[in-house]
Amino acid sequence: MSVEKQIWVWADYRNYFQSRVTLQILARASVLAEKTNATVCAVVFGDQVDAYVKEYIAHGAQKVYVTDDPFLKTYNVASYAFLLTALVRRFAPETLLIGATRFGQEIAPRVAKQLETGLTADCIDLDIDENGQLVQKAPSFGGNLVAKIITPDTRPQMATIRPGTFQELPHDDEAKGEVIPVPLPDTMPSPRVRCLKSELHPARARKIETADIVITGGRGMGSKGKFRKLFDLADLLHAEVGATRPVVYADWVSSEALVGQAGKHIRPKVLFSFGVSGAIQHTAALADARFIVAVNKNPNATMMKLADVAMVADANQVCSGIIRALKQRIRD
Amino acid sequence: MLHIIVCIKQVPMVSELPWDAKTGTLKRETAQGMMDPSARRALEAALQIKAGMGKNQASITAVSMGPPMAEEILYEAKALGADQGVLLTDPRMAGADTCMTAFILGKFITDHCPDAGLILCGAMSSDSETAQVGPQLAEELDIPAIGYARRLELVHDCIRVERHVDDFMELMEMDLPGLVTIDHADESDLYTPRYVPLGGVEAAFNAGDIRIMDGTALGLNKDFNALTSSPTKIIDVYSPVTRKENRVLTGAVKKMVDTLFDDYGKIISSAMGKDLKTHDHEGDV
Numbered sequence: 155m156s157v158e159k160q161i162w163v164w165a166d167y168r169n170y171f172q173s174r175v176t177l178q179i180l181a182r183a184s185v186l187a188e189k190t191n192a193t194v195c196a197v198v199f200g201d202q203v204d205a206y207v208k209e210y211i212a213h214g215a216q217k218v219y220v221t222d223d224p225f226l227k228t229y230n231v232a233s234y235a236f237l238l239t240a241l242v243r244r245f246a247p248e249t250l251l252i253g254a255t256r257f258g259q260e261i262a263p264r265v266a267k268q269l270e271t272g273l274t275a276d277c278i279d280l281d282i283d284e285n286g287q288l289v290q291k292a293p294s295f296g297g298n299l300v301a302k303i304i305t306p307d308t309r310p311q312m313a314t315i316r317p318g319t320f321q322e323l324p325h326d327d328e329a330k331g332e333v334i335p336v337p338l339p340d341t342m343p344s345p346r347v348r349c350l351k352s353e354l355h356p357a358r359a360r361k362i363e364t365a366d367i368v369i370t371g372g373r374g375m376g377s378k379g380k381f382r383k384l385f386d387l388a389d390l391l392h393a394e395v396g397a398t399r400p401v402v403y404a405d406w407v408s409s410e411a412l413v414g415q416a417g418k419h420i421r422p423k424v425l426f427s428f429g430v431s432g433a434i435q436h437t438a439a440l441a442d443a444r445f446i447v448a449v450n451k452n453p454n455a456t457m458m459k460l461a462d463v464a465m466v467a468d469a470n471q472v473c474s475g476i477i478r479a480l481k482q483r484i485r486d
Numbered sequence: 487m488l489h490i491i492v493c494i495k496q497v498p499m500v501s502e503l504p505w506d507a508k509t510g511t512l513k514r515e516t517a518q519g520m521m522d523p524s525a526r527r528a529l530e531a532a533l534q535i536k537a538g539m540g541k542n543q544a545s546i547t548a549v550s551m552g553p554p555m556a557e558e559i560l561y562e563a564k565a566l567g568a569d570q571g572v573l574l575t576d577p578r579m580a581g582a583d584t585c586m587t588a589f590i591l592g593k594f595i596t597d598h599c600p601d602a603g604l605i606l607c608g609a610m611s612s613d614s615e616t617a618q619v620g621p622q623l624a625e626e627l628d629i630p631a632i633g634y635a636r637r638l639e640l641v642h643d644c645i646r647v648e649r650h651v652d653d654f655m656e657l658m659e660m661d662l663p664g665l666v667t668i669d670h671a672d673e674s675d676l677y678t679p680r681y682v683p684l685g686g687v688e689a690a691f692n693a694g695d696i697r698i699m700d701g702t703a704l705g706l707n708k709d710f711n712a713l714t715s716s717p718t719k720i721i722d723v724y725s726p727v728t729r730k731e732n733r734v735l736t737g738a739v740k741k742m743v744d745t746l747f748d749d750y751g752k753i754i755s756s757a758m759g760k761d762l763k764t765h766d767h768e769g770d771v
């Protein structure tokens with residue numbers, strides 16, 4: 155009998171978005187598992203985590219490895235990395251997937267280093283090739299290309315995935331899964347980093363992620379002053395304003411507005427995009443936008459090709475034009 | 487005496503960087519390579535810690551692994567106030583992935599800076615944003631580490647770190663030696679990098695002495711080659727754009743905007759939850 159192949163998803167659950175990304179990755183892992191005849195497993199660390207275990211089973215985990223111990227009550231990256239490494243050595247999964255939350259981005263490279271295996275950060279897609287290997291697709295070379303990456307010789311194949319990249323499966327109460335308790339090893343080192351305080355400060359309403367209309371502005375808006383005009387338009391449209399990285403770096407708008415792999419994923423019914431070139435790190439977060447209006451001086455900009463309506467024009471003039479038109483057309 | 491090591495990286499000046507926030511224009515004169523913005527913040531943190539200590543109580547070594555031209559950012563680091571600048575450069579280091587980079591930086595620190603007390607890195611570099619080198623360097627050195635710091639404070643032999651991760655405000659503490667990565671997206675202005683003093687780079691340049699070490703000087707194995715040591719392999723690169731069947735509008739702005747509302751007004755108004763006149767031609771209303 156051949157050894158069971160396993161795809162592991164490390165369960166991050168400390169806040170709402172971490173919980174979601176875990177479920178999203180479980181959904182994708184289920185697809186990958188089907189292609190390779192593998193088992194989808196979640197790995198959960200913490201103190202009294204029963205509720206999470208149930209949740210993961212309902213979302214596609216066929217097995218759940220659980221280390222439930224008061225020692226793990228505080229999220230401690232070194233302890234968690236030690237434990238995850240130990241479990242991987244013991245159970246030898248083919249693949250280990252981790253959400254690219256900040257905590258995930260800290261634990262993943264540590265585990266990869268200890269296991270001397272590869273790690274691809276911020277995958278925008280995952281697939282299986284004809285040899286059953288994990289194909290990790292990630293932005294490369296500045297942002298116009300996607301690289302397909304494999305881990306040919308070492309295991310597990312590791313990747314991190316940004317929240318919002320995949321869609322979670324519906325909750326299935328009927329789903330069955332096996333729970334495998336793993337006690338805390340005796341060799342667990344005592345933490346060298348002491349946590350003196352840890353308080354949840356949920357970010358201000360992340361409205362942009364759920365807004366029906368989003369207006370994104372890029373460097374083509376020209377200046378901080380001109381960028382402000384997008385907010386006037388947003389008021390009329392009941393929209394939220396997002397931005398590209400250069401705009402955030404230039405401090406035209408706060409980093410809360412960043413849309414892209416390093417920022418927010420959006421799923422509006424209508425997206426207005428002004429003066430944005432359409433680099434992959436930005437467009438990876440727009441896949442679920444239903445109707446896109448792009449304005450760019452350059453008709454060949456990637457963003458124009460992704461749009462339903464592509465307006466070849468100056469972004470500021472169109473912004474003003476739409477404001478004027480809306481003032482005449484809105485019926486109160 | 488606290489020996490602070492700051493790991494800095496030269497990144498390509500991605501078309502977007504840097505901007506003059508005041509004029510909103512691109513600073514084109516700043517050549518092709520620049521110091522990674524988050525590494526710059528790490529250097530700033532080191533300079534502030536040093537300034538807060540007594541005279542000769544701290545010394546800062548800026549180290550970079552990179553191609554020969556990365557020497558520029560080390561001169562810049564010295565102009566900003568670093569005491570030593572070291573460039574680790576060798577064709578055999580080219581193509582190093584994050585694990586190999588951590589290995590090489592780790593080898594330098596272990597063998598050549600045994601007195602290192604605090605190691606600072608940028609949380610993530612602007613050209614790749616993997617955030618992997620810091621944590622992997624901590625593994626390599628087997629020292630405690632805290633990521634995404636917004637504020638550091640030395641308390642006796644410990645360092646206290648404030649950070650904001652995944653909606654948690656945290657205060658952590660660890661003994662030295664330890665490694666801290668400095669957050670790149672901090673709204674507080676604490677570690678906003680200072681400007682290079684006028685003529686500073688030139689002065690640093692004239693003072694010479696960036697230490698350059700190749701693989702042999704660093705004590706790497708004869709057959710060491712970073713590129714072939716990477717466990718991952720790129721098998722293909724593609725352009726992700728799939729062109730939509732779209733409508734391209736050109737011409738006068740007013741006409742384009744009218745077409746937008748006349749033909750697609752329903753989609754927009756239903757997303758807005760408001761009624762829009764879709765036809766706005768004279769005499770229509």
Ligand SMILES: Cc1cc2nc3c(=O)[nH]c(=O)nc-3n(C[C@H](O)[C@H](O)[C@H](O)COP(=O)(O)OP(=O)(O)OC[C@H]3O[C@@H](n4cnc5c(N)ncnc54)[C@H](O)[C@@H]3O)c2cc1C
Pocket residue numbers: 296297371372373374375376397398399400401412413414415416417428429430431432433434435436449450451452455467468469470500501502612613614615
């Ligand atoms: C590791 C990494 C992570 C990244 N993460 C993100 C991310 O999360 N989000 C993100 O947005 N970016 C991210 N980036 C940056 C990304 O690669 C692009 O550089 C960025 O999205 C480009 O922003 P932009 O479109 O505003 O600027 P540009 O690429 O400079 O494009 C400006 C556009 O405006 C047009 N234009 C100029 N003038 C006018 C005018 N008057 N009227 C109309 N159009 C005009 C131009 O034709 C051009 O298409 C990341 C990059 C890296 C390397």
